[in-house]
Amino acid sequence: MPKFFQFIQDALSVKRNHKVVVTDLHFEEVPVRLFQPEAISSSPRKGIIFFHGGGGVIGSLDCYHGLCSFLARETDSVLLAVGYRKLPDHLYPTGIQDCKNASIHFLKSLKAFGVDPSRVVICGESIGGTVAAIISQTLLGREDLPRIRAQILIYPALQTINFQLPSHLQNQNVPFLTREFMSTCITRYFSIDISWKDAILTGAHIPRDTWMKYRESFNSDNIPQRFRSKIEQPEFPGPFNKSAYLKTKHLLDTELSPLLADNEVIAQLPEALLVSIQWDVLRDDVLLYKKRLEDHGIPVTWYNIEDGFHGCMILFDKKIFCFPCSWNIINAILSFMKGI
The missing domain is CATH 3.40.50.1820 (Alpha/Beta hydrolase fold, catalytic domain)
Known part of the structure; x- marks a missing residue:
């Protein structure tokens, strides 16, 4: 295709x-x-x-x-x-x-x-x-x-790392880059089995110490108020899944x-x-x-x-x-x- x-x-x-x-x-x-x-x-x-x-x-x-x-x-x-x-x-x-x-x-x-x-x-x-x-x-x-x-x-x-930012939730079905297509490209490009996609989107692949190190960079307070969604922000990251981390940990490389x-x-x-x-x-x-x-x-x-x-x-x-x-x-x- x-x-x-x-x-x-x-x-x-x-x-x-x-x-x-x-x-x-x-x-x-x-x-x-x-x-x-x-x-x-x-x-x-x-x-x-x-x-x-x-x-x-x-x-x-x-x-x-x-x-x-x-x-x-x-x-x-x-x-x-x-x-x-x-x-x-x-x-x-x-x-x-x-x-x-x-x-x-x-x-x-x-x-x-x-x-x-x-x-x-x-x-x-x-x-x-x-x-x-x-x-x-x-x-x-x-x-x-x-x-x-x-x-x-x-x-x-x-x-x-964080696919739960306001824009990811507000615009997830907007062409020509939907959240679904984006996550599919990510899993394919980085040779990750598609079954781990939900874990990536919810942040279940992120160890707590890693998130604590970088969370300030993803603080929604850094986004101007007019861009923030009225949609309730889900808890992020989700419950840690060690298996997901082992299969997707290259996504946490800061070089990417x-x-x-x-x-x-x-x-x-x-x-x-x-x-x-x-x-x-x-x-x-x-x-x-x-x-x-x-x-x-x-x-x-x-x-x-x-x-x-x-x-x-x-x-x-x-x-x-x-x-x-x-x-x-x-x-x-x-x-x-x-x-x-």
């Missing part, structure tokens, strides 16, 4: 080049696509490393071709799109490792691509935003690499949850553009990450799209299927990039 949807998605994609030169390459055996403005520049350009969305199941270089081409032209940037490997053939940590390897390769080759090392931005949408946040943290302190100038996270998932990074890591991160969607299960991940960044003095530009839905950005050039929210996100990115 994932391969079928990927086929349909790619077949319906229209490759618009928007006056950019497009080159298909491989970095460390990872397929990538380079978008460079046709116009000659007298100085090195900004660089964007882009990771597409799709839940680790769908999405591709072809599907996001038009978006990447448009962003490269409109921001006058050299954009690298990474075609990381996905489900069902490739499980964790393959996709993240692909993105990391391609990013490092690009960062070590900036001069060859005419990119200013002081103006490189990491950008991602949905699960691509998750990867962008992870890599922004992972590459901190690498003296052999240029420092990332900024991160752009478009409705990302930023933790794999940028929201839970140590204070020392958060304090070193570059400025950020964060985009949340009002009617999205992942909205509160963004709100909590926003507070953590701001608490450590990291400049944050935040846009909450009131009339949007998860995945809407990719429809920006789909004519009758385009929504105002799609362009709102695009314009937010363009505005942010002007200051880079």
Whole structure:
């Protein structure tokens, strides 16, 4: 089924080049696509490393071709799109490792691509935003690499621990990312038997000492009052299930949850553009990450799209299927990039 949807998605994609030169390459055996403005520049350009969305199941270089081409032209940037490997053939940590390897390769080759090392931005949408946040943290302190100038996270998932946040309960049946589909992608990607899904959603897989360590990061008081649900919050985490913990404990790895990074890591991160969607299960991940960044003095530009839905950005050039929210996100990115 994932391969079928990927086929349909790619077949319906229209490759618009928007006056950019497009080159298909491989970095460390990872397929990538380079978008460079046709116009000659007298100085090195900004660089964007882009990771597409799709839940680790769908999405591709072809599907996001038009978006990447448009962003490269409109921001006058050299954009690298990474075609990381996905489900069902490739499980964790393959996709993240692909993105990391391609990013490092690009960062070590900036001069060859005419990119200013002081103006490189990491950008991602949905699960691509998750990867962008992870890599922004992972590459901190690498003296052999240029420092990332900024991160752009478009409705990302930023933790794999608490799935009882207000937005998860409010928006659990809102397309195109329902709570059911999200949890299915998580179990498949991390090779967890689907029978443990309910334990993950209720937090029964979380040992008490682990929860006590991280609960402050998930405190609903950190979410503005207007976003909190009138739905009664269930007790979280649920009664501890040791068997569930042993089968799912890799979900508690902080490397998979940028929201839970140590204070020392958060304090070193570059400025950020964060985009949340009002009617999205992942909205509160963004709100909590926003507070953590701001608490450590990291400049944050935040846009909450009131009339949007998860995945809407990719429809920006789909004519009758385009929504105002799609362009709102695009314009937010363009505005942010002007200051880079």
